[in-house]
Amino acid sequence: MPTRTDASQITSTCTIENLPEKCLLHVFSFLHQRELGKLARVCKKWRLLAYNHQLWQVVSLRPEYNGLYVNSFENLMALINVRFGPSLRYIELPCELVTSPILHELSNKCPLLKNMTLDFSNAMQLHDFNDLNSFPCNLRSLCICLSEVIFLEGFMRRIYSCLSSLQVLHLIGTFEMTSEGDEDVYEVVNIGKIKAHTPNLRVVNMYGITFIDDSHIELLTSNCIHLECLALNFCLRVKGTSFKTLIQRCKKLKSLLLQHTGVENENMVNVSWETSQLHELDLTSTELSAECLENVLVRISYFTYLGLGHCEFFTDKILGEMVKRGKFRQLRAIDIGNTPALSENAIYNFLQTNGRNLHGLVLSGKPKLTENFWLNVIAFLPNIRTCVLGTANGWFLKLTTKVHIDQVIEGFAQNCPNLMRLEIQWDPDTIRFSDKSSKFVDHIRLKCPHLKSFTLSDGEYYEMVKSNFERADRVKVVRSTTNYNTSIISLVSCFNDLLFN
Known part of the structure; x- marks a missing residue:
């Protein structure tokens, strides 16, 4: 010794x-x-x-997104030569650093550069690109954050010939910065010319672009026959008239994300969905009728991912018909939160039949689903990884009875060992807990070792749970619904390619 x-x-x-x-x-x-x-x-x-x-190997130079701040072109040129060099694989550049000399240097000194983000969203004026003669030509992924008024065609014209290797393209718009009163909409980038130089695209993400409409989708499909995923979230001018051509030409398309778009009933019904390979569909916050939803959903062969949150007309009848036709046999994730036409009994029967396969479930915004419902269905979800439940604070959804949270937490602890993300939206006035509640929080912390995010409404219960996890040195697990929302989008097959910012 x-x-x-x-x-x-x-x-x-x-x-x-x-x-x-x-x-x-x-x-x-x-x-x-x-x-x-x-x-x-x-x-x-x-x-x-x-x-x-x-x-x-991965460098962000956008301070507003937690990146590095570089105060001059000279310093960045030195960094490319001395520090980034041949190992650089991913870089994010703000508009003030997107210049011809820097792009030349990246092209010549960084042969492994595969992923690039060019952020023009805050641009007031572009640099002169007339002398831009080289650009990284082996890119796999390119993300361009668009400005509302800065036209990029002069810049894009210089780089079109270098984009043939692209497999993933992100065009990020200004939806979150635009007010409803804004009427002037400018087409700041030419989609038709982009598609002509990018025949190998597999994933296209157009997020919140005010000028994008069906004519642009039509142009895109004419050359991108390898397209597997098309995301048009928050593109309000997309009505669906191009989807018939999209399905006919892009035979490999398996994922179509249409959250908060302007898709219309007639256009959706006219598409030959039964001939497609589509099995991931997001119609969250669209205004399609019950007849249209039934027509479309029963003609698609099967689903692995389905987003129907805030779809007012998704009914028990449609859900039952889809179960009857076996549309959910391979389902991994579903969002049916805030669907007032779905009854408790229909949801219970659906989860009893299909819950075992689910990795993701959003079932929030339904005030009748309290602890009695959840105590009965949690056992049907042994493989769940992401779950959102409860009713967010709001006078029109107030509950007349308290929700006993302890047994719900214990249910997840005992039945869901793979749980990674849990969000409970009941507000402090709704939740009831006791002095012994910490014991049940101990159980979920110990029995769900993969839990990365546990999101609760601000209040006394939230503070107690947060303190419990922090004492166990898991300080970043418990979060508040005021600054964090849980989603099942990570269960889309091409999620990693859809990430931006």
Whole structure:
């Protein structure tokens, strides 16, 4: 048995300085790049490690998205040469750093660069690109954040010839910054010319673009026959007239995301859905009628992902018909939150039959589904990973009885070992808990080891749960519904390609 002196000698030699460089490099890889700059000041050894190319493969230069701030072109040019070099794989550039010399340098010095984000959303004026002669030509993914009024055709004309390798294209609009009173809408980028130079596109994400309509979708489908996923979320001018052509030409299309679009009944009914390979569909916050929903949903072969949140006319009849025809046999995720036409009994029967296969379920905004319902159905969800339940605060959804939260938490702890994200929307005036509630929180924390996000309404119960997890050194798990919303979108097959910002 070692003496106290021996133990102290062992302890004194086990310092961070004695770790192999490979281990230190791995430790450094978990730090933000701003922190690496501080570590570089410690000593020469740490400086060499902090500036190792392996730690600079993914770089964001957008401070507003937690990226690095670079104050001059000269400094960025030096970084590309000295620090990024041949290992750089992904870079985000704000509009002020998108210049011809910088793009030339990235093209010449970073042969492994595959993913790029160019953020023009706050641009007031573009640089002159007349002398732009080279651009990274092996890109797999390109994200362009559009401005409301800055036209990009002059810039795009210089880079079209370098886009043939693209498989993923994001065009991000200004929906969140535009007020309803704005009438002037400008087509700031030419979709027709983009599609002519990108024949290998698999994933196209057009998010919140005010000028996008069906004519642009029609143009896109004429050359992108390999398209597998098309996301048009928050593109309000999309009515669906192009979808018939889309399904006819893009035989590989399997995912169509139409959240908060302007799709119309007649256009959706006219599509030959039965001939498609589509099995992921999001119609959240659309205004399709019950007849249209039934017509469309029963003609699609099967679903692995289905978003119907806030669809007022999705009824028991439609759900029953889909169950009867076996549309849910391969279902992995479904959003039927805020669907007033769905009854408790229909939902219960659906989950009893299909719940075992579900990895994601959104069933919020339904005030009649209280703890008695959940205590009966949680056992049907042994493989659930993401679940959203409860009713958000609102006078029109107020409950007359309290919800006993402890047994609901215990139900998830005992039946859902794979749970990763849980959101409970009942407000503090609705939830009832006791002095022993911490014991049930202990259970879900211990029996659901993969739990990354536990979201609750602000209040006394939220503070108690947050304190419980923090005492166990899991400080980032418990969140508030005021600044975080849980979604099942991560269960879409091409989710990683849909990520931006």
